[in-house]
Amino acid sequence: MTIFQREKGRGNAPSDQTPVPGAYFRKHPSVPHLCDQNEYRNLYQKSIESPDQFWSSMATACLKWDVLFDTVHHGSFEDGNHGWFLGGKLNACYNCVDRHALDNPDKLAILYERDDPEDVPQRFTYGELLRDVSKLSWVLKDLGVQKGDIVTIYLPNVPEAVVAMLACARIGAVHSVVFAGFSAPSLRGRLDDARSRVIITADQGVRGGKFVPMKNVVEDALADHEGPKLRCLVLRITENPVPWSQRSTDFWWHEECARWPGYCEPVSMGAEDPLYMLYTSGSTGKPKGLMHTTAGYLLSCAVSGKYVLDLHPSDTMFCAGDVGWITGHNYLVYTPLVLGTTTVVFEGTPAYPDYDRFWQILNRCEASHFYAAPTALRMIKKTRPNGSIKPLERLRVIASIGEPLAPSVWQWCYEELGRKEAHVLDTYFQTETACHAFSPLAAVTPTKPGVPFFGFQPAIVEPDSGKEIEGGEGRGLLVFKQPWPGIARTVWGDHARYMKTYFEEHKGYFVTGDSAYRDQDDYYSILGRVDDVVNISGHRLSTAEIESALLDHGAFAEVAVVGVQDQLTGRH
Known part of the structure; x- marks a missing residue:
C-alpha cells in the first residue's frame, strides 16, 4: 500500500510543511x-x-x-x-466488546448505513453487539467449530460481518474473510487452502442499487470442492429465493441464532x-x-x-x-x-x-x-x-x-x-x-x-x-x-x-x-x-492470479497482464 508520491514537476507536495490545524x-x-x-x-x-x-x-x-x-x-x-x-x-472479542458493554451497555458501537440512502441508519449498542456475537458464538459451536478451526466468511459490508469475525474470536476460531467481490474460483481456492469446514455467507448482497449474488457464488465455488461436506450458515438480507445446496449443509442465520441465549463465555486464548x-x-x-x-x-x-x-x-x-x-x-x-x-x-x-x-x-x-x-x-x-x-x-x-x-x-x-x-x-x-x-x-x-x-x-x-x-x-x-x-x-x-x-x-x-x-x-x-503486483483502487492484485483466471477460461492461448496508470483508480 502506497503513501505520498511526488507529482512530476511539482517538487514537494503542499502538505510537506502544513502544521497541525489550530x-x-x-x-x-x-x-x-x-x-x-x-x-x-x-x-x-x-x-x-x-x-x-x-x-x-x-x-x-x-x-x-x-x-x-x-x-x-x-x-x-x-x-x-x-x-x-x-x-x-x-x-480479542472481550477486549473489543465485553469490557465496553460492561462499562456502558448503551454506548453506540456500530452505525449501519445501508446501500439505499433513504434508509435510516441502524444503530447497535455495545450491549446489543455482545448479545448478537454471543448468539452466533453458540451457533458456531453447535455447528462443530472448535478452538483453532478456520471459518470462512463471505459476506458483504454489513454489521453481521463484524459479528461473525468477533464470534470466531470469542470461541477461539480463526476467521478467514474473503472479499465479497471475488469470483467462485477465487473463493474456492481460498476455501480449499484454509480447509474450512464452515462458511458464513448471505442470500444476496445489495450494492449500487443492484442485487449481488452471494449464495450462488458459494454454490459455484463448491462445485469442485474437495474434502468433507461444508456447513453453510446463510444470512438473509434480500429474502429473494436462493438455491439450498446439495453440496453443503445449509442453515439460516436468523433461525439458528434464535435458539440460543444472549451470552456465551469467551475462550481465554494464548497471546x-x-x-x-x-x-x-x-x-x-x-x-x-x-x-x-x-x-x-x-x-x-x-x-x-x-x-x-x-x-x-x-x-x-x-x-x-x-x-x-x-x-x-x-x-x-x-x-x-x-x-x-x-x-x-x-x-x-x-x-x-x-x-x-x-x-x-x-x-x-x-x-x-x-x-x-x-x-x-x-x-x-x-x-x-x-x-x-x-x-x-x-x-x-x-x-x-x-x-x-x-x-x-x-x-x-x-x-x-x-x-x-x-x-x-x-x-x-x-x-x-x-x-x-x-x-x-x-x-x-x-x-x-x-x-x-x-x-x-x-x-x-x-x-x-x-x-x-x-x-x-x-x-x-x-x-x-x-x-x-x-x-x-x-x-x-x-x-x-x-x-x-x-x-x-x-x-x-x-x-x-x-x-x-x-x-x-x-x-x-x-x-x-518491485514485484508483479498491481495496486488498483487501493487493492493489491496479483498479475499472475489474473493471468491464471483468464487462461482457465479457455478462450485464450497466451495471456499477459500489465498495469497501466489511471487518473481515477491509480492503475488499471
Whole structure:
C-alpha cells in the first residue's frame, strides 16, 4: 500500500510543511493522546532502543489480560520464529466488546448505513453487539467449530460481518474473510487452502442499487470442492429465493441464532494463538494466507488507533474500506472497537446514487474520522467543485490508504473537505504489518508523510546487493530492521514461502516488496512495487492470479497482464 508520491514537476507536495490545524483542538472531545513532537520522538526512540519495556507498558495499558505475560518477545528475522507476550492469555472479542458493554451497555458501537440512502441508519449498542456475537458464538459451536478451526466468511459490508469475525474470536476460531467481490474460483481456492469446514455467507448482497449474488457464488465455488461436506450458515438480507445446496449443509442465520441465549463465555486464548488469516496477492498465482495472532495484532490496532488517528471513545470512525481487506479488518472493526469508539459500516458504493454519498454519511453520522482510498477521494473531488461542500462540524481527521495521494487531492481534502480544520494523514501499511508503518500523527506532527511509527525501524537497501544505504537521501528497496508485535507470523500451511518472501533475499531484514525514497530529513516516500503486483483502487492484485483466471477460461492461448496508470483508480 502506497503513501505520498511526488507529482512530476511539482517538487514537494503542499502538505510537506502544513502544521497541525489550530481548529483541530477546538473540535477535540478532550485532549490528544500525544502532546507534541517531542513526546512522539521520545516514545519512538524508546520503541526502537528498549522495545521490550516499551511494548510491555503499551500491552498492559491498552489491553485486558486474563493472565499477564511473562516474556515480552523472542525470535528474530533470521529464524522467522517471532513470539510476543508469551505466557499471556486474553480474548480479542472481550477486549473489543465485553469490557465496553460492561462499562456502558448503551454506548453506540456500530452505525449501519445501508446501500439505499433513504434508509435510516441502524444503530447497535455495545450491549446489543455482545448479545448478537454471543448468539452466533453458540451457533458456531453447535455447528462443530472448535478452538483453532478456520471459518470462512463471505459476506458483504454489513454489521453481521463484524459479528461473525468477533464470534470466531470469542470461541477461539480463526476467521478467514474473503472479499465479497471475488469470483467462485477465487473463493474456492481460498476455501480449499484454509480447509474450512464452515462458511458464513448471505442470500444476496445489495450494492449500487443492484442485487449481488452471494449464495450462488458459494454454490459455484463448491462445485469442485474437495474434502468433507461444508456447513453453510446463510444470512438473509434480500429474502429473494436462493438455491439450498446439495453440496453443503445449509442453515439460516436468523433461525439458528434464535435458539440460543444472549451470552456465551469467551475462550481465554494464548497471546500467540491465531486470530485470523487474510489472503493477500503475491507475485505467484496463489494468494498467501497471512496469519495474525491475538495479542500482537490487537495491540497494534489499539496503539495505532490511539496515537496515529488520535481516536477517543466519543469519536465516530467512518472507514470506507471493505471487511474483506486489511483496511477493513483494522479500521472498520478491530481498531475502533478495541478503543470503545463508534464505527460506521457502509453497505454500498461511493458512486450510488451519486458521488455525494460519502459526504452524506459523514454528515449524517457526524463522523470525526474518515478513512478512504484516494480513489474515493478523487471521485468526490471530481464532482464537487470548490466551495460546494458544507462544513462537517465534527470531522477532524481525514486519512488515506492504499495508493498515492496526489498533492492536488491532498490540497482539496485539506481545504474543501476538512475546511483547514482537519488533519490529513497519508498513511502506509501492509497486510503483513497489521498497523501503520509510516504516517503523520494526528494533532502532533506536520502533515508531511513518511514518519515511522512506533517499533518500525526502516532502512533503504540496494535491491541487488542488499547493502544498506545509510544516512541522508537514498533510493532503493524498503526494509525494516527489527520485529514489531503486529507482524504476520506465517503463511498458512507454507512457512517456507513466508521465509522466502520476506526474509531470505536480504538476511536480517523484513523485505516489504516496495521501493522507497528517503529525503534529507529522514522522511520516507513509497515509490511502488518491485514485484508483479498491481495496486488498483487501493487493492493489491496479483498479475499472475489474473493471468491464471483468464487462461482457465479457455478462450485464450497466451495471456499477459500489465498495469497501466489511471487518473481515477491509480492503475488499471
